[in-house]
Amino acid sequence: MTTLGKLIPSPRALLIFEAAARSGSCGAAAREFNVTQPSVSRNIAQLEEQLGVRLFVRSPAGLTLTDEGQVLHRAVTDGFGRMGEALREIAGRHARQDVVELSLSTAFVTHWFIPRMQAFYRDFPSVDLRFQLLSGSLRGPAGDVDLAMRRAPENEGEYHSWHFAPETVIPVASPAYLATHGPLDGALEATHTLLHFDDPLIDWSLFWGEPARRRMPWRSWVQFSDYAVVLQAAMNGEGVALGWLSVVSRALAEGMLVPASRRRVTTASAFHLLAPRARPLREVVQAIRLWMTRTMEADLAAIAPLLSDSPAGP
Numbered sequence: 355m356t357t358l359g360k361l362i363p364s365p366r367a368l369l370i371f372e373a374a375a376r377s378g379s380c381g382a383a384a385r386e387f388n389v390t391q392p393s394v395s396r397n398i399a400q401l402e403e404q405l406g407v408r409l410f411v412r413s414p415a416g417l418t419l420t421d422e423g424q425v426l427h428r429a430v431t432d433g434f435g436r437m438g439e440a441l442r443e444i445a446g447r448h449a450r451q452d453v454v455e456l457s458l459s460t461a462f463v464t465h466w467f468i469p470r471m472q473a474f475y476r477d478f479p480s481v482d483l484r485f486q487l488l489s490g491s492l493r494g495p496a497g498d499v500d501l502a503m504r505r506a507p508e509n510e511g512e513y514h515s516w517h518f519a520p521e522t523v524i525p526v527a528s529p530a531y532l533a534t535h536g537p538l539d540g541a542l543e544a545t546h547t548l549l550h551f552d553d554p555l556i557d558w559s560l561f562w563g564e565p566a567r568r569r570m571p572w573r574s575w576v577q578f579s580d581y582a583v584v585l586q587a588a589m590n591g592e593g594v595a596l597g598w599l600s601v602v603s604r605a606l607a608e609g610m611l612v613p614a615s616r617r618r619v620t621t622a623s624a625f626h627l628l629a630p631r632a633r634p635l636r637e638v639v640q641a642i643r644l645w646m647t648r649t650m651e652a653d654l655a656a657i658a659p660l661l662s663d664s665p666a667g668p
Contacts, residue, residue: 547593
């Protein structure tokens with residue numbers, strides 16, 4: 355098969371031919387390519403010579419395609435059109451230029467952020483979002499990311515800091531589990547399964563004291579090192595979990611989890627969004643921080659009626 359490179363003098367000749375055929379004028383094609391009219395005429399003449407046919411009929415009124423010219427013009431128009439679509443598709447794949455890296459817990463990303471991805475990208479279509487995930491508690495340095503969530507920065511002078519959510523914890527379960535086993539108020543009963551997150555800061559003893567473990571048989575405790583798994587088990591109806599409102603707010607608002615007790619614990623701590631001062635605070639990072647904060651505020655307002663009758667715990 356004869357290659358295209360041997361059939362035409364140059365790809366540029368096809369581009370000039372297409373412009374001349376589309377406009378019906380060598381002068382218009384010359385202006386489009388910022389060349390002289392004689393240059394356009396020479397390119398067309400070379401193309402005709404190479405193909406051995408006339409592509410245009412010249413007249414004082416302009417250029418008219420011959421039958422052969424019409425065949426070539428249809429092919430060139432179709433080919434350039436498909437190439438244009440391909441180039442736009444390729445450009446679209448790389449249009450996201452705002453790379454933003456977030457340091458968040460696995461549980462928060464799994465149960466709060468990912469379900470909102472479509473809403474996020476509607477508001478931030480040009481953002482290429484990256485995550486650094488923590489499976490345990492939100493402690494330790496935020497690192498060199500654009501935005502991080504922590505209970506509090508270890509070195510406050512190194513970070514911009516914004517309040518995100520209070521640290522409030524309530525027992526939660528699936529609606530089906532609660533309908534079968536009843537609430538967890540009063541004395542602990544062996545009929546309940548407690549899903550335990552291996553976190554030394556807050557555990558079930560804050561709600562029922564150290565005797566809780568002695569009153570509950572060992573078979574009733576299921577322990578996990580990843581809080582995302584704890585919540586998934588609760589949603590699946592496997593037991594009762596301690597629910598940090600900053601993570602379970604969406605699940606509560608949508609009824610996937612419900613309060614399993616009237617007790618709650620609100621600590622003196624809170625969750626903050628942090629951005630390192632060592633790097634410029636970009637507008638897109640500020641906008642994402644506001645988006646997260648306002649979404650959390652809406653969540654907390656939506657679930658407030660569920661918590662209105664719940665007395666604060668110890």
